[in-house]
Amino acid sequence: MxxxxxxxxxxxxxxxxxxxxQAAAEMLDWQGSGMGxxxxxxxxxEFVSIATQAHNDIRELLAVxxxxxxxxxxxxxxxxxxxxxxxLCGSVSGQPTNGPVLxxxxxxxxxxxxSAKEAARYSxxxxxxxxxxxxxxxxxxPAQWRLSDRARYTHICSNETIHxxxxxxxxxxxxxGSKAPLVVDCSxxxxxxxxxxxxVGLAFAGAQKNLGPAGLTLVFVRDDLLDQAMDICPxxxxxxxxxxxxxxYNTPPTYGIYMAGLVFQWLKNQGGVAAVEAVNxxxxxxxxxxxxxxxxxxxxxxxxxxxxMNVPFFLKDESLNDAFLATARERGLLQLKGHKSxxxxxxxxxxAMPLEGVQALVDHMRDFEKTQA
Amino acid sequence: MxxxxxxxxxxxxxxxxxxxxQAAAEMLDWQGSGMGxxxxxxxxxEFVSIATQAHNDIRELLAVxxxxxxxxxxxxxxxxxxxxxxxLCGSVSGQPTNGPVLxxxxxxxxxxxxSAKEAARYSxxxxxxxxxxxxxxxxxxPAQWRLSDRARYTHICSNETIHxxxxxxxxxxxxxGSKAPLVVDCSxxxxxxxxxxxxVGLAFAGAQKNLGPAGLTLVFVRDDLLDQAMDICPxxxxxxxxxxxxxxYNTPPTYGIYMAGLVFQWLKNQGGVAAVEAVNxxxxxxxxxxxxxxxxxxxxxxxxxxxxMNVPFFLKDESLNDAFLATARERGLLQLKGHKSxxxxxxxxxxAMPLEGVQALVDHMRDFEKTQA
Numbered sequence: 001m002x003x004x005x006x007x008x009x010x011x012x013x014x015x016x017x018x019x020x021x022q023a024a025a026e027m028l029d030w031q032g033s034g035m036g037x038x039x040x041x042x043x044x045x046e047f048v049s050i051a052t053q054a055h056n057d058i059r060e061l062l063a064v065x066x067x068x069x070x071x072x073x074x075x076x077x078x079x080x081x082x083x084x085x086x087x088l089c090g091s092v093s094g095q096p097t098n099g100p101v102l103x104x105x106x107x108x109x110x111x112x113x114x115s116a117k118e119a120a121r122y123s124x125x126x127x128x129x130x131x132x133x134x135x136x137x138x139x140x141x142p143a144q145w146r147l148s149d150r151a152r153y154t155h156i157c158s159n160e161t162i163h164x165x166x167x168x169x170x171x172x173x174x175x176x177g178s179k180a181p182l183v184v185d186c187s188x189x190x191x192x193x194x195x196x197x198x199x200v201g202l203a204f205a206g207a208q209k210n211l212g213p214a215g216l217t218l219v220f221v222r223d224d225l226l227d228q229a230m231d232i233c234p235x236x237x238x239x240x241x242x243x244x245x246x247x248x249y250n251t252p253p254t255y256g257i258y259m260a261g262l263v264f265q266w267l268k269n270q271g272g273v274a275a276v277e278a279v280n281x282x283x284x285x286x287x288x289x290x291x292x293x294x295x296x297x298x299x300x301x302x303x304x305x306x307x308x309m310n311v312p313f314f315l316k317d318e319s320l321n322d323a324f325l326a327t328a329r330e331r332g333l334l335q336l337k338g339h340k341s342x343x344x345x346x347x348x349x350x351x352a353m354p355l356e357g358v359q360a361l362v363d364h365m366r367d368f369e370k371t372q373a
Numbered sequence: 374m375x376x377x378x379x380x381x382x383x384x385x386x387x388x389x390x391x392x393x394x395q396a397a398a399e400m401l402d403w404q405g406s407g408m409g410x411x412x413x414x415x416x417x418x419e420f421v422s423i424a425t426q427a428h429n430d431i432r433e434l435l436a437v438x439x440x441x442x443x444x445x446x447x448x449x450x451x452x453x454x455x456x457x458x459x460x461l462c463g464s465v466s467g468q469p470t471n472g473p474v475l476x477x478x479x480x481x482x483x484x485x486x487x488s489a490k491e492a493a494r495y496s497x498x499x500x501x502x503x504x505x506x507x508x509x510x511x512x513x514x515p516a517q518w519r520l521s522d523r524a525r526y527t528h529i530c531s532n533e534t535i536h537x538x539x540x541x542x543x544x545x546x547x548x549x550g551s552k553a554p555l556v557v558d559c560s561x562x563x564x565x566x567x568x569x570x571x572x573v574g575l576a577f578a579g580a581q582k583n584l585g586p587a588g589l590t591l592v593f594v595r596d597d598l599l600d601q602a603m604d605i606c607p608x609x610x611x612x613x614x615x616x617x618x619x620x621x622y623n624t625p626p627t628y629g630i631y632m633a634g635l636v637f638q639w640l641k642n643q644g645g646v647a648a649v650e651a652v653n654x655x656x657x658x659x660x661x662x663x664x665x666x667x668x669x670x671x672x673x674x675x676x677x678x679x680x681x682m683n684v685p686f687f688l689k690d691e692s693l694n695d696a697f698l699a700t701a702r703e704r705g706l707l708q709l710k711g712h713k714s715x716x717x718x719x720x721x722x723x724x725a726m727p728l729e730g731v732q733a734l735v736d737h738m739r740d741f742e743k744t745q746a
Contacts, residue, residue, distance in 0.1 A: 005407035009414045012627055020409050024400035028393045034378035036393050038586045041382045074447040078623035082607030213411045215588045215626025232605050234455030250451035253588025254385055
């Protein structure tokens with residue numbers, strides 16, 4: 001057991017202790033430069049080396065193909081909900097647009113719902129499949145999606161942080177007869193498993209779950225999608241501009257990039273994404289097994305799409321919620337309360353949560369259930 | 374003399390050593406919470422208390438009137454160049470707009486130039502005064518500004534970071550016969566002097582010069598300006614939405630807010646903005662006097678608008694530039710190279726630069742000049 005409590009926050013979320021320790025040690029002086037990272041000009045050689053290393057490391061970790069640009073941006077997932085359509089729904093290569101621009105959305109929880117709503121301000125956005133009638137507890141079968149003939153893109157949220165629904169594999173748009181590039185909001189499970197790039201046109205992720213602090217957004221965009229921004233797209237959020245300026249068109253969130261870079265180094269030290277994925281599988285199995293075997297707890301998500309990262313669960317007797325949380329806190333298990341729109345509990349078990357933390361949670365859950373017997 | 378070198382970066386810029394030391398000490402555990410600040414849910418009581426304190430402190434430090442909202446946002450100054458017009462150039466209170474929406478810009482350097490260019494994508498933007506023919510070394514007399522009759526707003530950059538031009542007092546739009554609210558980009562001198570709120574409609578500042586790390590933007594917006602956003606304004610960047618959600622519509626840059634909050638506490642410990650301003654005046658006098666009294670250095674900005682924060686200067690023999698920078702570095706004086714668009718040298722002497730740092734620079738300048746005699 002570590003000295004610090006285990007923090008199950010859904011994001012901003014627990015960071016690897018070694019990363020925080022290094023950041024603390026370097027706060028006043030980064031590697032003999034006489035400056036803390038926060039104090040460096042983003043155009044100076046010291047910070048450029050930090051950003052370049054972070055960029056190279058995430059490309060290596062996720063095996064990002066050459067035809068994708070990796071952008072460090074700001075605004076988070078909710079910002080991207082507007083930034084994506086502003087970048088993808090303009091005229092293509094300067095050719096006039098013929099009729100309304102269509103976009104397709106697969107709604108699988110709170111996040112994709114918000115994405116569809118925001119995109120409707122910039123395009124004719126259609127919900128082509130939804131699990132709303134199942135309380136966001138299933139994944140709609142891709143074969144049943146009512147895809148538009150000529151959507152500019154199809155959007156999914158590959159892991160729904162609030163509802164705990166995860167795509168175990170990405171849909172293959174070509175196999176579904178669609179030419180639309182797939183846009184993937186992978187904020188809450190990026191780098192927890194390999195990415196199926198051949199199925200992706202654009203992916204984005206707020207850093208504050210698996211990669212680092214809030215205020216940094218990673219965008220992975222295929223080169224052929226850089227030439228269709230709307231005229232109204234702000235220059236600072238225009239992917240082509242950001243790519244052409246190595247993510248330094250405007251001053252980037254320098255400290256966030258540094259922290260993400262330390263996380264990338266930590267991931268490499270763990271053996272990379274495949275090694276971390278194996279631990280994530282073990283953690284999720286441990287927790288879901290505990291829930292499924294108990295008489296007190298339940299997870300309502302269909303087994304084929306349960307998230308490895310975000311595990312919402314309920315106490316069948318909800319009057320015990322406060323006692324469960326209070327005794328968890330006494331054992332050093334923090335931030336387990338569920339999202340207000342769902343209720344109950346939620347354990348977010350991102351990359352930085354060790355197996356020991358999940359074991360400690362499971363121990364608590366079993367002990368607590370016994371006290372209620 | 375402090376142990377660390379003196380860092381004259383224009384931004385991201387030097388931070389108070391005490392602030393960095395506190396951040397380092399709290400990195401793994403903020404005040405016994407068992408979590409670092411970076412790991413806290415933005416909706417948890419710990420982080421809400423940090424954000425509330427920061428909010429209250431900046432209001433107190435700058436004596437922000439009640440009718441202004443203080444927003445913590447993302448995207449920096451270049452982001453705001455689009456976000457401001459997207460928030461101010463829509464229909465007012467739902468009434469249809471009559472004809473094109475006009476905006477006025479006073480160009481006094483590189484930053485206001487960029488602001489005008491970006492706003493032209495959202496409005497009919499007019500440069501109503503410019504110091505370009507004077508190489509951005511003077512301030513156009515407000516009495517000569519050719520203000521539009523019905524501009525939605527008039528934009529100034531009250532301190533030009535690159536060209537070193539500062540408004541010593543803000544223009545009084547009402548006295549100039551204009552009803553347009555004044556929009557002030559005060560990124561590089563915010564909190565270095567009191568703010569004349571009675572003359573301001575909206576002010577914004579990237580934090581990375583006087584307030585904290587890059588990736589946090591402060592926006593101060595008068596309440597009556599919240600009801601005129603364009604339909605295309607992204608929800609995450611809509612001031613009304615951000616204000617209604619206490620800057621937590623989307624996940625804010627939590628660590629940046631924490632660091633800015635530590636800077637606010639530090640400013641209060643220094644005696645507040647008036648006390649810091651007195652030091653800033655002394656620092657600027659010391660440096661400009663050294664330049665003006667020398668035969669080697671020159672600053673070309675008119676004396677009535679020289680910036681207290683950003684001091685560009687040139688060696689009359691430019692072949693000495695590299696030697697000047699190299700010997701400065703040996704003495705622990707960092708990041709003195711001028712902006713690429715201007716050349717020469719630039720010393721940024723923000724709030725966090727102590728008088729001793731400017732004295733050390735002046736000592737170096739005098740010693741270097743002597744070696745050339």
